Amino acid sequence: VKRKIITVSTMRFSSPITATLVASLFSQTTANGISSKLQVHLPHTLSKPGGYEHREALFGIPPYGASLQQSVYYADSELCDDTVDTHGGYPIRSKDSSGKMIPWPAPYILMVDRGGCTFVQKVRNAQRAGAAGVIIADDTCLCTAGDLCTPDPGEECESNEPIMADDGSGADITIPSFLMFKEDADPVKAELKANHNVRIEMAWALPNPDARVEYELWTIPTDKISEPFQKEFKEAAIALGKHAQFTPHMYIYDGIKSGCQSDDGENECYNLCTNSGRYCATDPDNDLDHGISGADVVKESLRRICIWKIHGDADGIGVEWWDYINEFMFRCDNEKFFANEDCAKDAMQHASVDYNKVQMCMKDSGGLEGDVKNTVLEEQLSAKETSGVVILPATYVNNTPLRGELEFATVFKAICAGFSKGSEPQVCIQCANCKEELNCVLKKKCSSDATHSVSVPIFAAALLSMFLCFCCVGLIQWQRSQRHMREQVKGILAEYMPLDDMNKIDSATDADDGEFA
Numbered sequence: 001v002k003r004k005i006i007t008v009s010t011m012r013f014s015s016p017i018t019a020t021l022v023a024s025l026f027s028q029t030t031a032n033g034i035s036s037k038l039q040v041h042l043p044h045t046l047s048k049p050g051g052y053e054h055r056e057a058l059f060g061i062p063p064y065g066a067s068l069q070q071s072v073y074y075a076d077s078e079l080c081d082d083t084v085d086t087h088g089g090y091p092i093r094s095k096d097s098s099g100k101m102i103p104w105p106a107p108y109i110l111m112v113d114r115g116g117c118t119f120v121q122k123v124r125n126a127q128r129a130g131a132a133g134v135i136i137a138d139d140t141c142l143c144t145a146g147d148l149c150t151p152d153p154g155e156e157c158e159s160n161e162p163i164m165a166d167d168g169s170g171a172d173i174t175i176p177s178f179l180m181f182k183e184d185a186d187p188v189k190a191e192l193k194a195n196h197n198v199r200i201e202m203a204w205a206l207p208n209p210d211a212r213v214e215y216e217l218w219t220i221p222t223d224k225i226s227e228p229f230q231k232e233f234k235e236a237a238i239a240l241g242k243h244a245q246f247t248p249h250m251y252i253y254d255g256i257k258s259g260c261q262s263d264d265g266e267n268e269c270y271n272l273c274t275n276s277g278r279y280c281a282t283d284p285d286n287d288l289d290h291g292i293s294g295a296d297v298v299k300e301s302l303r304r305i306c307i308w309k310i311h312g313d314a315d316g317i318g319v320e321w322w323d324y325i326n327e328f329m330f331r332c333d334n335e336k337f338f339a340n341e342d343c344a345k346d347a348m349q350h351a352s353v354d355y356n357k358v359q360m361c362m363k364d365s366g367g368l369e370g371d372v373k374n375t376v377l378e379e380q381l382s383a384k385e386t387s388g389v390v391i392l393p394a395t396y397v398n399n400t401p402l403r404g405e406l407e408f409a410t411v412f413k414a415i416c417a418g419f420s421k422g423s424e425p426q427v428c429i430q431c432a433n434c435k436e437e438l439n440c441v442l443k444k445k446c447s448s449d450a451t452h453s454v455s456v457p458i459f460a461a462a463l464l465s466m467f468l469c470f471c472c473v474g475l476i477q478w479q480r481s482q483r484h485m486r487e488q489v490k491g492i493l494a495e496y497m498p499l500d501d502m503n504k505i506d507s508a509t510d511a512d513d514g515e516f517a
Helices: 016-026 119-128 143-148 182-193 227-232 234-243 294-311 319-331 341-350 355-364 375-387 408-417 426-431 437-443 447-452 456-516
Strands: 036-042 054-056 067-074 109-113 133-137 177-180 199-204 213-219 244-250 394-397
Touching: 036 054, 036 177, 067 133, 067 182, 109 119, 109 182, 119 133, 119 177, 133 182, 133 199, 143 182, 177 182, 213 227, 213 375, 213 408, 227 234, 227 319, 227 408, 234 244, 234 319, 234 408, 234 426, 234 437, 244 294, 244 375, 294 319, 294 341, 294 355, 294 375, 319 341, 341 355, 394 408, 408 426, 408 437, 426 437, 437 447
Parallel strands: 067 109, 109 133, 133 177, 213 244
Antiparallel strands: 036 199, 054 177, 067 199, 213 394
């Protein structure tokens, strides 16, 4: 095999049995459905009705409900080095003052050949180089393509479809990426190498059949990555109300398929499984002799699904379920109390969960002892097969997997994008385009807008205040000028009045002299 579809070399396992359980997670692969679209707009001769078949990366953050349409540049490189030569590739561009081709003008979509390093490393390097999106050009034909694909000299077709999986380090990648099959990528590369402009559109949409959006969360009780989301999203679930249906899922392994049950029905996987090896989970601390066991995880998973069935199935919101998760994380999420029944009971009491009903649900579903099927856990195994979930935690909106980190903003925006036009609830209209979505949901207003804008009354009051201020300053200045003018007049009068008096005296003297002359 030329490449490993998914590598698990970065994971450490406490036993071969655990490794087998984890490997079963990665053995399930499904097509990406209708959540995205890839189309060539220029040249028009390469445009296909309905777009090109492709595969989405399981990392990066696609802009759900939006599209990216930009010019494409071919790196003519595997892009495995951290230093990316943005002056190379195709089409040929004009040269700068140093004699080099000008860099790829942003924004752009970068086409990169498959091979040499992981998909994550290629896309990360492209992101650092300024790419807005990445198209990985497959260099190996699928055997199922038949005569539609011409393999390179000396190369054979591959039977397994490649998966753009996260190698465990893709959390820092924010740009989207697609894999384009060889029979489709080769003509695009030929156009680019011929120095012709190529323009591609990458689009993402969520199925929106009606006025109610369905969203799901796949996780396990020991998953730390999903904890912030589970702490924060309760208020959004309440605000979405009847407009959305939430369903939590717990990821457990089919112990029979994983070889954890012998032919005579005995548990072959020690404390990783319940029900004589039927339902299993990996050991969270990789220590089979101490701490939390896989069987403990299965038990807590069953408890959480039962709580949802009692308190969440009917309304799709499940306030008590969210409260229990938070209470359990606060009180019991440690090695000492995780499997402690009293701690779980205490968490349920603080969350207003009916402990007796939960215990009855766990028992009536088949329990966790003996070689007995548990109907609730069987439902989870069936849902896992149907969804094709391969990485935890995972979220689905309208049966479409979301990419990128599990964050409040990503899930909330995706849910709001899943409503049919005109059916969006008020919280989506108000907060989906707010810069601080969580804060908007909590305060029921977009405070970021208020921070960066001024309302009409405030603006009018400010103008009036400035006007009055200028009037006051003008009045004071006018009064000062009037006072100054009066003082000048008085000064002039004071200067010339003595002369008038002198003239009067002189005139009187002259008159007297005339009489006695």
